[in-house]
Amino acid sequence: MLEYASAMDLRGSIGVVTGGASGIGLATAELLLDRGTNVILWDAADNVEDVAASIGAKGLRVDVTNPAAVRDAAQAAGEVRLLVSSAGVGSIGNVWEVSDEEWSRVLDVNLHGVFLCIREISRRMVEGGGGRIVNVASASGAIADPGMAAYCTSKAAVIMLTKVAALDLAQKGILVNAVAPGPIDTPLLQMSFIVPGVREAFERIPVPRLGTPDEVARAIVFLLESDWITGETLFVDGGAQLGGPLGAWDRIQALAGDEAPRRTSWES
Ligand SMILES: NC(=O)c1ccc[n+]([C@@H]2O[C@H](COP(=O)([O-])OP(=O)(O)OC[C@H]3O[C@@H](n4cnc5c(N)ncnc54)[C@H](O)[C@@H]3O)[C@@H](O)[C@H]2O)c1
Numbered sequence: 001m002l003e004y005a006s007a008m009d010l011r012g013s014i015g016v017v018t019g020g021a022s023g024i025g026l027a028t029a030e031l032l033l034d035r036g037t038n039v040i041l042w043d044a045a046d047n048v049e050d051v052a053a054s055i056g057a058k059g060l061r062v063d064v065t066n067p068a069a070v071r072d073a074a075q076a077a078g079e080v081r082l083l084v085s086s087a088g089v090g091s092i093g094n095v096w097e098v099s100d101e102e103w104s105r106v107l108d109v110n111l112h113g114v115f116l117c118i119r120e121i122s123r124r125m126v127e128g129g130g131g132r133i134v135n136v137a138s139a140s141g142a143i144a145d146p147g148m149a150a151y152c153t154s155k156a157a158v159i160m161l162t163k164v165a166a167l168d169l170a171q172k173g174i175l176v177n178a179v180a181p182g183p184i185d186t187p188l189l190q191m192s193f194i195v196p197g198v199r200e201a202f203e204r205i206p207v208p209r210l211g212t213p214d215e216v217a218r219a220i221v222f223l224l225e226s227d228w229i230t231g232e233t234l235f236v237d238g239g240a241q242l243g244g245p246l247g248a249w250d251r252i253q254a255l256a257g258d259e260a261p262r263r264t265s266w267e268s
Contacts, residue, residue: 013038041057132177141158216236
């Protein structure tokens, strides 16, 4: 007799949010707290415990790229039913310029970190009879942004990891999904705003504004509460991945100026 996923009650469940000290992770943690979830923030940032205390959650300094740290934190967390993997880093650099160190750093946090959290926490969820996992991928995992090979590759891999994990875990009562945000107004994106024109370039998408962390958080909570969706990636991106005449090239051109890679197909 197979065990299928049953309705997930967020109230009273233990939920781990990685990258929870900032941005999308923090907004998700706040929404889950509103729903009565017992939230634990994992973040590499020094201030994670203070941030957690300020919203009524628990906080733990965890580097998601460290297998032993993730294993220990998962054991300490108790009977976790919910996992949101939001820890991530950005990166810009033409493919011929990206260093080994930068490539490894981005893949390590954005992909290996997500894998480690799924592995260690899904083991706890199996013991507890099931759970829900949502990974934060990116619209850049579906559209190729020039000058962002490491980041786009890491996020495309998260979308595939989500599907395989969903297959592996469905019969254990664990549903695994992803969200793919477009440009969201968080510290990660804001770092690029020091370059004139970049913010405006990011806003040149079909719904012409930046998204908010809360808009992504609501999509994450929707997936956490779902009982019949698994392996899915929900784009929360103002239509960014739909393409169109504006978008990636303008962003990269604004960021990298004359050093940006050139499009060749329609220059005359
Ligand atoms: N902001 C955007 O426009 C955007 C768009 C698409 C996807 N995303 C993704 O959303 C997720 C959250 O990003 P955000 O925009 O909220 O950024 P953010 O910088 O506000 O938050 C990211 C958090 O991850 C933490 N972190 C980084 N490395 C870590 C590690 N090794 N271990 C544990 N924690 C670590 C940081 O300390 C930070 O608190 C990321 O995966 C990012 O790639 C963001």
